[in-house]
Amino acid sequence: MFTQKPLPSVLKGPRITLERHSSSLAPTMFATIDANREHLQFMPWTQFTKTAEDSKKWIDVTLAEWDNLSLFDYGIYFEGRYVGSAGVHSINWEFKNCELGYWISKEFEGRGLISEVVKLLESACFKQGFHRVEIRCAGFNxxxxxxxxxxxxxxxxxxxxxxxxxxxxRSTKVFGKLRREWESSP
Known part of the structure; x- marks a missing residue:
């Protein structure tokens, strides 16, 4: 039976840790977004993130949505430093599917960190009992x-x-992975 319950609040990988946000992260999150504004310009939420208070409001929303099982948003930490965010959203408990989303600071791109994020999140989702996980991105991304x-x-x-x-x-590319594909992968 598929039980609706939250994902773990901390997921640890070989190099990164994903942690459920806390309100105290807001200034750091905002500074990271602000420093990467050009890099993140195609993310729809950047236009609404103009102050640390905006980041705090977002974190408060993610915490409430976590508690009502509609979103699981994490900070990405590399060598103890906050470098971006990732999460599970567009959750459909009835059909057992969800979508992964992520962003990372420009200086940390190209190191395979997002692949590690994807592996941690998909593993948590499939172990939870999800049938399908999607990744969607802008057509040009x-x-x-x-x-x-x-x-x-x-x-x-x-x-x-x-x-x-x-x-x-903007057009959106859609990628999917099914539970049986995850189970049969090395």
Whole structure:
């Protein structure tokens, strides 16, 4: 039987740790976002993150949504330093599926850290009993598409101009992995 319950509040990998946010992270989260604003310009939420208080409000939302089992958002920590965020969202408990989302500071790209994030999150989801996990990214986001493919997600298609981000229509690539594919992977 599939029981709805929260994911673990801490997930540890070989190099990174994912931790449920705390309100005290807000200034650090904001500073990280602000320092990476150009790098993150295509993330729809950056336009609403203008102060540390905005980050605190977001963290408060994630904590409430965690408690009502609709979102599990984590800070990504590398060598003890906050370097980005990742989470499980678009959760459909009835159909046992969800989506992974993530972002990382530009200086930490290209080190395989996001692949480690994906492995930790998908493992937690499949162990919880989910049937399907998705990764969605902007059609032009080749780095995120490579992460999905590198981690065994199947490209399932592109939703043409399905999002309006900062006044511009954007297409979304959809990648999926099924529980049986996760179970049979090395």
């Amino acid at each position: 080749e780095a995120s598409a490579r992460v999905a493919l590198k981690n065994g997600y199947k490209f399932e298609g592109e939703l043409r101009e399905d999002s309006l981000i900062n006044g511009v229509y």
